[in-house]
Amino acid sequence: MSKKKAIITSSIITLIIGLIYFYFVLPPINPQSFAFWIFVFVLAFVFMIAYSSFTTVVTLRTRTLPKSPLYVIGGIVGISLLIIIVNFILSPLFNAKSYAKRIVVNENANFTEDVAPVNFNALPLLDKDSSQRLGDKVMGQMPELVSQFEVSSLYTQINFNDKIMRVTPLEYASIIKYFTNRNEGVKGYITVNSVSGDTELVKLEQGMKYMPSALFFENLQRKLRLQYPTAIFGKEEFEIDNEGNPYWIVPVMKYTGVGLKRDVESVIILDPITGKSTKYKVVDVPTWVDHVYSADLLIEQVDDWGKYRGGFFNSIFGQKNVVKTTTGYNYTVMNDDVYLYTGVTSAAMDQSILGFILSNMRTKETKFYPAPGAEESSAMASAVGQVQQMNYKATFPLLINLNNKPTYLISLKDNAGLVKMYAFVDVEDYQKVVVTDVAEGIEVAAKNYLGGIEITNQDAITKEIKIASITSAMIDGTSYYYVTDQEGKQYKASIKINTDLFPFLHVNDTVTITYNKESAVTEITKIEKK
Numbered sequence: 001m002s003k004k005k006a007i008i009t010s011s012i013i014t015l016i017i018g019l020i021y022f023y024f025v026l027p028p029i030n031p032q033s034f035a036f037w038i039f040v041f042v043l044a045f046v047f048m049i050a051y052s053s054f055t056t057v058v059t060l061r062t063r064t065l066p067k068s069p070l071y072v073i074g075g076i077v078g079i080s081l082l083i084i085i086v087n088f089i090l091s092p093l094f095n096a097k098s099y100a101k102r103i104v105v106n107e108n109a110n111f112t113e114d115v116a117p118v119n120f121n122a123l124p125l126l127d128k129d130s131s132q133r134l135g136d137k138v139m140g141q142m143p144e145l146v147s148q149f150e151v152s153s154l155y156t157q158i159n160f161n162d163k164i165m166r167v168t169p170l171e172y173a174s175i176i177k178y179f180t181n182r183n184e185g186v187k188g189y190i191t192v193n194s195v196s197g198d199t200e201l202v203k204l205e206q207g208m209k210y211m212p213s214a215l216f217f218e219n220l221q222r223k224l225r226l227q228y229p230t231a232i233f234g235k236e237e238f239e240i241d242n243e244g245n246p247y248w249i250v251p252v253m254k255y256t257g258v259g260l261k262r263d264v265e266s267v268i269i270l271d272p273i274t275g276k277s278t279k280y281k282v283v284d285v286p287t288w289v290d291h292v293y294s295a296d297l298l299i300e301q302v303d304d305w306g307k308y309r310g311g312f313f314n315s316i317f318g319q320k321n322v323v324k325t326t327t328g329y330n331y332t333v334m335n336d337d338v339y340l341y342t343g344v345t346s347a348a349m350d351q352s353i354l355g356f357i358l359s360n361m362r363t364k365e366t367k368f369y370p371a372p373g374a375e376e377s378s379a380m381a382s383a384v385g386q387v388q389q390m391n392y393k394a395t396f397p398l399l400i401n402l403n404n405k406p407t408y409l410i411s412l413k414d415n416a417g418l419v420k421m422y423a424f425v426d427v428e429d430y431q432k433v434v435v436t437d438v439a440e441g442i443e444v445a446a447k448n449y450l451g452g453i454e455i456t457n458q459d460a461i462t463k464e465i466k467i468a469s470i471t472s473a474m475i476d477g478t479s480y481y482y483v484t485d486q487e488g489k490q491y492k493a494s495i496k497i498n499t500d501l502f503p504f505l506h507v508n509d510t511v512t513i514t515y516n517k518e519s520a521v522t523e524i525t526k527i528e529k530k
Contacts, residue, residue, distance in 0.1 A: 003055065010050035018043050026225040028232045032255040037083065041076055048072045083258050090257040096308035096315070099261060103301035105357065109367035111406055114358070115334065117456045118400040120442050124157075124164045124194035124333065125411060125419070127395050131155050131166040131192040133417055134199040138190060142201060145170070148177050151190060152212075156237050157331045157338055158290045164194040164333045169238050169246065169272075171213040178215055185209040185273070189238070189246055208246060208272035212236075223275055224250060228268065237291040246272055249291055252279070263301075264364075267292055290338040291361050298340050298359045299325050302366065306344065322347040323354060326375045330396050337362050341399050343375050344368065351378050353427075356399065356406070371406050374430030379408045383423035386435045387412065392420060399427075402446060403456045403497070404526060424449035451478065453494050454516060456525040462514045465489075467507055481505070482521075491515070493524035501529055 021027075021042060027035040051072075092099045126134070135151050149170040158165050169189045172178040185207020192199045210223045217223065224233060234251035241247060247269050254265035267285050270277035285292055306323035307315045315322055326343035333339070338361045343353040353375045359366040374382070380394035390412075397408035402424070412421040412435065419438050422445040426432035436445035446455050465485035472481050472495075479495040481502050491513065495502050505511070514526035 006051055006054035009054055010047050013050045014043050014047040017046050023222070026221055028225070028230060030230045030232055032258055033232050034259045037079065037258065040079070044072050044076050087257045087260055090260055092304075092308055092315075093312050096312040099304040100308040101305075102261060102263060103298070103305055103359075103364060103366055105302065105305050106365075106367045109358075109369050111369045111371065112401060112404045114367065114369075115332075115401040115406075117404070117460060118402055118446075120446070120455075122164065122195055123400070123409075123442065124331070124398070125442070126166075126192065126194045126197055127411070128155050128157075128166065129395075129417060130197075130419070131194070134192050134197060135168060135190045138199045138201050139170075145187060145201075147173070148181055149173055149186060152238070154238050155192070156239055156291060157194070157333075158239055159333050159336050159338055160191070160240060161242055162336065166192045166194055167238060167240055169208065169211065171211060175215065178213065181207075182209070182214070182218065186211055189240070191240075202244065204246070204273070206273050210248070210270065210272045210275050220248060220270075220272070224268065224270065224277075227277055228252070228279070231268070233268075234264065234297070235294050237294075239289060239291065241286070241288045248272055249289055251292060251294070262297065264293055264297070285362065287336065287362075289362060293359075293361050293364050295329055295340050295361075298361070298364070298366070299329065299342060302342075302344075302357055302359070307347075319347045325357070326353060326377070328376055328396050330398060331361075332358070332399060345375055351375055369406070371427050373406075373426070373428040376408070379425040379427075379430045379433075380410060382430045382433050383410045383412060383425055383435060386423065386433055387421060390420070391415070394423070397425070403450065403453065407449075451494070451496055453496055454523040454525050456514060456516065460514050460516050460525065461518075462512060462526075464510060464512050465491075467505060467509045467511065469507060470505055472502075483524075489518075490521045491524050492521050493527060497525065498527050501527060505529070 021039065025039070027033065027039040030036050132153065132155060135155070139146055139151050150173045152168045152171045155166040155168045158167055167189060170186050172181060172186065187207050188201055188203040190199065190201050209218050210220050212220045214220065220236065232253040234253050236248050236250045239247055239249050250268040250270060251264045252266045252268060253262050255262050264282055266282060267280050268277050269280065269289070282292060303324050310321055314320055323344050323346055326345050329340055329342040331338055332341055340359045340361055341356060343356045345353050353371070353373055355368055355370040357366055357368050376397050379397055384392060384394050392412040392414060395411040395413065397410050400407050400409050406427045408425040408427055410423040410425060411419045412423055414420050421435045421437055422442055423433055423435045424446060434449040436448050443455065467483055468486045469484045470481060472479055481493050481495065483491045510530060512528045512530070513524045515522050515524050
């Protein structure tokens with residue numbers, strides 16, 4: 001075969017194999033992605049092998065080895081070296097400060113100002129594992145669906161019309177079930193109320209066709225790739241809007257160099273029923289969307305902030321002010337958004353935290369709250385240790401504002417995954433832990449932890465009073481103070497709410513008090529003196 005025909009034939013074979021590879025692997029046509037260069041190198045090798053096969057010289061005496069086009073090998077080696085050199089130049093060694101600035105961390109945040117006192121009527125006590133059990137249970141009650149569909153393991157944490165929910169779609173149960181149901185699509189999704197545990201299978205009038213478990217051009221990833229061939233996709237999340245309509249939320253990533261310093265460039269919102277999608281800039285994403293930045297991306301960026309803000313060599317040798325996130329994270333919901341929570345510890349990882357961060361998963365607004373104390377794993381071990389004979393397992397802590405102090409709330413589960421006890425652990429002193437049987441209720445558990453002190457809630461009232469009289473009494477080993485202000489209103493408070501202030505209060509002192517509701521003798525939950 002002539003050289004010209006060999007090139008044409010090899011190119012056609014390379015094109016066919018390239019289309020097959022692209023159909024199944026779906027690499028982005030974007031030089032910032034490693035997947036793109038793997039695609040290019042695979043095509044180069046295919047062309048090289050095909051060309052060599054067609055240009056083999058056969059003689060009567062011997063069969064010579066194929067003559068490979070050296071320029072293809074040279075191109076692969078050259079591109080690989082170029083990627084290595086460019087990435088080395090753009091690495092933290094020379095650009096540590098830019099890696100640290102991937103995320104802006106507000107270090108002057110005030111926990112009690114930003115995080116409202118805990119409202120036990122809106123506390124997401126159900127974790128993902130418990131939500132999955134409830135979802136499987138409600139699915140099992142639908143025999144007409146359970147044989148055709150299965151429940152996805154996503155269970156995305158969202159804020160749905162001020163309700164803290166987890167939501168997850170159904171998926172085709174198998175390839176055969178896809179073919180038998182593809183005309184109507186996936187029939188619905190499951191919601192689990194993270195506060196009450198109420199679980200519902202929401203059936204859709206029109207089924208969702210563009211799903212991860214679908215095949216051919218209805219497969220979600222393939223649908224996205226064909227619509228956005230150059231986009232580098234992050235992890236898709238399943239969410240519902242304020243009317244309950246389902247959507248796939250897909251972040252589009254950007255990099256420096258090849259695969260370095262990733263961040264979210266924009267967001268694609270795809271309707272799984274129609275397949276229509278819209279691409280938004282991050283600042284223009286609708287407010288009902290809760291997940292733009294994934295948990296692992298936020299943690300990666302916070303780690304870079306803690307590691308490189310003092311420069312690259314400081315991160316290895318001096319390690320002055322070098323911090324990192326602890327292992328594990330959880331979510332909390334505030335102000336119609338979902339926030340990621342994780343502790344921040346020193347580079348030495350010494351089982352204690354310097355504080356913790358709250359990061360908005362829609363806007364990336366991140367705040368650091370100094371709170372020296374126990375890291376989450378130590379608090380979990382401390383809670384389990386209180387009832388070690390039960391062999392309970394601790395969930396990852398929820399961080400709450402309990403009477404203006406950051407406090408860990410941990411659920412203790414048995415081997416069947418049922419919550420048996422609540423544990424409250426002091427962030428600053430993980431040895432201060434109180435566990436209460438779940439049957440007594442979460443508010444009783446909190447009061448047990450506080451030693452009978454009234455719990456400050458979101459509707460707490462703060463006012464300034466001038467003391468007209470003050471007396472004290474000992475009740476069950478605890479000192480209580482009784483105050484009358486100059487308006488004749490009466491108050492009482494345990495010394496535990498401010499042990500450094502009460503013994504030194506006098507008549508005519510002006511103090512600021514906080515209480516939940518007025519009564520004949522109002523219970524003070526917080527007291528400060530100017």
